[in-house]
Amino acid sequence: MSQKTAGVRAVARKDMTRRQWIWKEMKRNKVGYIMVAPYMILFTIFTVIPVLLSMVISFTDFNMLQWPNFVFLDNYINLFLDDDIFLIAVKNTFIFAAIVGPASYLMSFLVAWFINELPPKIRAVVTLIFYAPSISGEVYMIWRTLFSGDSYGWVNATLLRLDIITKEIQFFEDKDWVMPLCIVVALWLSLGTTFLAFIAGLQGVRRELYEAGAVDGIRNRWQELWYITLPEMKPQLMFGAIMSITSSFGFGAVVTNLCGYPSVDYAAHTIMHHLDDYGHLRLEIGYSSTIAVVLFAIMIGANLLVSKLISKVGR
Amino acid sequence: MAKLRTRKHRVVLSRSAGGDTGITILLTFLGAFMLLPMLYAIMQSLKPLDELWRFPPRFYVTKPTLKNFRDLFVLMNTAWVPFSRYLFNTMFTSIVGTTGHLFIASMAAYAMAKIPMPGGRAMFRTVRMSLMFHSTVTAVTSFIIMSAFGWIDTYLAIIFPALVFTLGLYLMKQFMESNVTDSVLESARIDGASEFRIFWVIAMPMVKPAWLTLIIYCFERLWNAGVSIYIHSEQLKSFNYAIHQIMAGGIKRAGAAAAATVVMMVVPISVFVITQSNIIETMGSSGMKD
Numbered sequence: 376m377s378q379k380t381a382g383v384r385a386v387a388r389k390d391m392t393r394r395q396w397i398w399k400e401m402k403r404n405k406v407g408y409i410m411v412a413p414y415m416i417l418f419t420i421f422t423v424i425p426v427l428l429s430m431v432i433s434f435t436d437f438n439m440l441q442w443p444n445f446v447f448l449d450n451y452i453n454l455f456l457d458d459d460i461f462l463i464a465v466k467n468t469f470i471f472a473a474i475v476g477p478a479s480y481l482m483s484f485l486v487a488w489f490i491n492e493l494p495p496k497i498r499a500v501v502t503l504i505f506y507a508p509s510i511s512g513e514v515y516m517i518w519r520t521l522f523s524g525d526s527y528g529w530v531n532a533t534l535l536r537l538d539i540i541t542k543e544i545q546f547f548e549d550k551d552w553v554m555p556l557c558i559v560v561a562l563w564l565s566l567g568t569t570f571l572a573f574i575a576g577l578q579g580v581r582r583e584l585y586e587a588g589a590v591d592g593i594r595n596r597w598q599e600l601w602y603i604t605l606p607e608m609k610p611q612l613m614f615g616a617i618m619s620i621t622s623s624f625g626f627g628a629v630v631t632n633l634c635g636y637p638s639v640d641y642a643a644h645t646i647m648h649h650l651d652d653y654g655h656l657r658l659e660i661g662y663s664s665t666i667a668v669v670l671f672a673i674m675i676g677a678n679l680l681v682s683k684l685i686s687k688v689g690r
Numbered sequence: 691m692a693k694l695r696t697r698k699h700r701v702v703l704s705r706s707a708g709g710d711t712g713i714t715i716l717l718t719f720l721g722a723f724m725l726l727p728m729l730y731a732i733m734q735s736l737k738p739l740d741e742l743w744r745f746p747p748r749f750y751v752t753k754p755t756l757k758n759f760r761d762l763f764v765l766m767n768t769a770w771v772p773f774s775r776y777l778f779n780t781m782f783t784s785i786v787g788t789t790g791h792l793f794i795a796s797m798a799a800y801a802m803a804k805i806p807m808p809g810g811r812a813m814f815r816t817v818r819m820s821l822m823f824h825s826t827v828t829a830v831t832s833f834i835i836m837s838a839f840g841w842i843d844t845y846l847a848i849i850f851p852a853l854v855f856t857l858g859l860y861l862m863k864q865f866m867e868s869n870v871t872d873s874v875l876e877s878a879r880i881d882g883a884s885e886f887r888i889f890w891v892i893a894m895p896m897v898k899p900a901w902l903t904l905i906i907y908c909f910e911r912l913w914n915a916g917v918s919i920y921i922h923s924e925q926l927k928s929f930n931y932a933i934h935q936i937m938a939g940g941i942k943r944a945g946a947a948a949a950a951t952v953v954m955m956v957v958p959i960s961v962f963v964i965t966q967s968n969i970i971e972t973m974g975s976s977g978m979k980d
Contacts, residue, residue, distance in 0.1 A: 411798040
């Protein structure tokens with residue numbers, strides 16, 4: 376698109392101001408606006424307006440019943456200074472995202488890289504094995520069966536038989552176990568779009584580059600990875616990072632299904648749960664919007680930061 | 691893309707036997723981590739009741755039976771709301787939502803990729819930005835908007851948000867940009883074809899892998915959609931929700947629950963098996979360039 380725009384721009388006449396020229400271009404391409412209209416209108420209604428609306432409501436005490444009052448920063452102050460559970464939620468969310476995000480990203484890349492040189496048929500099978508959990512809906516509930524708290528749970532039974540433990544562990548009801556287990560399940564579910572993007576990205580690296588690299592003295596697979604593969608697939612790395620980070624903040628429902636709500640001692644309570652709690656259970660919309668805005672800021676911040684880091688790869 | 695995948699000569703360079711072994715071991719380990727729970731889910735569904743509650747539990751099934759699946763269907767038929775209704779709800783919303791999404795998002799993607807309109811890039815950037823946050827953020831305010839429209843407890847509340855699923859537009863736009871050649875479009879324009887016609891007759895057939903991917907992604911999302919905050923009526927709830935109720939049914943229904951899990955995973959997995967190469971091809975142009 377940029378090339379074409381540049382072409383058009385080159386013939387833009389000198390006797391027009393920039394504004395006149397843009398207006399003319401807009402009229403010339405009006406069919407384009409008609410074509411994006413259905414999508415953009417719905418996108419505005421269901422994404423842009425909800426985001427902006429939460430920003431506005433976060434400064435009020437809206438509760439679905441009374442006319443909202445403007446309370447300025449009260450919600451934010453309460454959230455950070457008086458809400459102990461929120462602070463637990465922030466801590467858990469960061470632990471969760473800081474482990475699941477990078478680990479799933481790394482795992483997606485490593486697996487994609489390992490299987491890249493396999494013959495196509497075998498590669499397709501291995502891809503399916505790794506990708507299947509992420510698309511299988513609620514199959515992750517099998518982890519509850521595997522790690523069931525009684526001795527009918529396979530993990531407990533095995534540990535008992537091997538004399539590693541003497542009494543069953545209440546995995547999903549024990550505050551020390553809840554978080555690690557949720558992280559493991561989240562990782563199990565996390566080889567999704569990022570993984571596929573990496574497989575495709577690796578397939579797209581031009582073979583000549585590897586040959587040229589070998590001539591230029593690349594000695595092992597790590598050098599090849601760092602000097603050729605990674606810089607070549609930077610766009611995919613960027614896309615994958617965004618997908619991984621965003622989904623690492625979206626495991627609220629999985630955690631609820633695994634450990635119930637609220638989780639024992641709030642051990643797996645995340646910002647997503649806190650938001651749900653105030654938004655859908657207590658109907659304190661003003662306060663929940665504040666939580667939403669904070670979560671929004673965290674996600675966008677994390678994404679922009681990581682995008683910046685990745686743009687340095689191979690430089 | 692397809693050309694890149696067929697390798698005429700396999701270049702094996704800078705590979706050490708030690709590295710290969712290490713990678714194989716690590717891959718096997720990770721593969722087991724991914725595969726074993728899935729396998730266990732399948733094993734569970736084939737176990738007769740005495741094996742499900744066998745002590746100590748066994749990983750493998752010794753006397754496989756399909757009784758659990760029969761139980762599941764019996765249970766479905768005796769449910770308060772007939773199970774066919776749940777299935778209809780999910781099928782209906784999935785099909786309407788996916789078709790609408792494919793059409794609306796592809797059309798917008800075409801315009802953003804191939805029509806040099808001022809503001810097109812800015813629109814795309816805005817849409818791309820929404821990949822950076824999860825939809826939980828907007829759940830509460832979306833609910834307010836839905837109720838303002840009076841769409842709570844209707845199919846519309848499920849279908850409309852699905853139409854503007856961001857990843858679909860993103861992938862389609864990127865794919866069109868790298869796979870639809872401008873010269874073909876240009877000559878069609880010179881012949882006097884309208885942009886709608888060019889989009890439908892020329893561009894869309896060129897991006898078949900991308901629209902298959904859009905269909906899969908959107909369908910999978912709607913298929914796996916469980917409890918929705920917008921739906922209260924039992925008659926409008928999804929198949930996934932109903933399955934979830936059976937899974938939460940406790941000890942008596944353990945067999946049917948195990949079968950339900952397998953039923954739920956079979957559909958998306960088979961769809962992926964059929965379309966895998968197309969999805970991977972679409973992902974080839976998924977990268978973010980700036």
